[in-house]
Amino acid sequence: METSISLSHSTVPWNKGRLIGQKLPLKLKDIWAIRIRLQLAQHVRDLALFNLAIDSKLRGCDLVQLRIQDIALGSRVLPRAIVMQQKTHRPVQFEITEQTRTSIAAWIERARLTPKDFLFPSRVTDCGHITTRQYARIVAAWVESIGLNRAAYGTHTMQRTKATLIYRQTKNLRAVQLLLGHSKMESTVRYLGIEVDDALEIAERIEV
Numbered sequence: 468m469e470t471s472i473s474l475s476h477s478t479v480p481w482n483k484g485r486l487i488g489q490k491l492p493l494k495l496k497d498i499w500a501i502r503i504r505l506q507l508a509q510h511v512r513d514l515a516l517f518n519l520a521i522d523s524k525l526r527g528c529d530l531v532q533l534r535i536q537d538i539a540l541g542s543r544v545l546p547r548a549i550v551m552q553q554k555t556h557r558p559v560q561f562e563i564t565e566q567t568r569t570s571i572a573a574w575i576e577r578a579r580l581t582p583k584d585f586l587f588p589s590r591v592t593d594c595g596h597i598t599t600r601q602y603a604r605i606v607a608a609w610v611e612s613i614g615l616n617r618a619a620y621g622t623h624t625m626q627r628t629k630a631t632l633i634y635r636q637t638k639n640l641r642a643v644q645l646l647l648g649h650s651k652m653e654s655t656v657r658y659l660g661i662e663v664d665d666a667l668e669i670a671e672r673i674e675v
Contacts, residue, residue, distance in 0.1 A: 490623040492631040493521075493610075500613040513605065515574035516587055518567035520606075520625035525561070527599040527622040530555050535575060535661060536582040542575075544568040552648055559648030627659070634659055 493501075505514040519538075522529055529552055538548045546568070549560040563571070571586070577672060580586070585596035592598055595603075603622050610620040634643050644655040 486598065488561065488629070488671045490621040491619050492624055492628040493620070495615060497610075498628065503610045504612055507610075511570070511574050511577045512587065513609075515570040516602075516605065517609065518539075519563070520588075521629050522563055522567045523548075524626050524630050525550065525559070525562040526552065526554060526626055530595050531585075531587060531599060531602050534582070535580050535584050535586055538563060538571065538586065539582070541582075542572075545573045547612075555648060555650070557650065558649050559640075559646075561646065586628050631659055638663045650670075660674070 505517060529550055538545055545568055546563055547560060551558050586599045588595060589597045604621050607617040611617050624630050628641050630647055640655055644652055649655045
């Protein structure tokens with residue numbers, strides 16, 4: 468006797484309603500929209516976190532574990548810093564712009580942090596610093612506050628944003644590769660997702 472299979476209860480695809488693939492980088496107007504909202508709301512910690520996330524281009528796991536001594540000498544926030552990446556075990560250096568240094572200094576003073584303290588401490592976790600999950604929720608709140616779809620953005624957005632802007636303005640892949648700490652150029656190309664866009668831009672300039 469044949470067994471009939473009921474199709475009345477179909478399985479819902481796991482990715483239904485979700486955006487799959489790399490998270491989008493922020494545009495320059497998005498950066499300033501979020502930054503101004505944080506300034507107006509006087510969210511000192513979040514402003515420092517946002518600015519440093521953009522400048523450092525660090526993965527979330529590396530960003531949340533930064534200590535004051537990693538980015539400051541005494542009470543002075545350094546213009547450059549270097550950290551060891553957890554994923555690759557390779558050092559990466561990054562710039563800390565003046566406005567980021569100012570926001571970090573304001574946060575250090577507000578929170579009364581010492582050199583050995585985590586830059587972004589948490590009172591609700593055993594590890595002593597905000598977790599990557601907490602960081603992800605903070606990023607989601609930022610993008611939603613300016614009307615963006617949180618499904619299209621995430622912590623990877625913060626890592627990709629400045630690198631993408633640098634490439635768009637300079638087309639210097641080698642510089643971006645060094646800033647991201649990638650060992651292979653192919654990794655940088657995939658990371659930025661630039662191949663198709665660049666090919667189309669070239670094609671659009673050719674008239675036949």
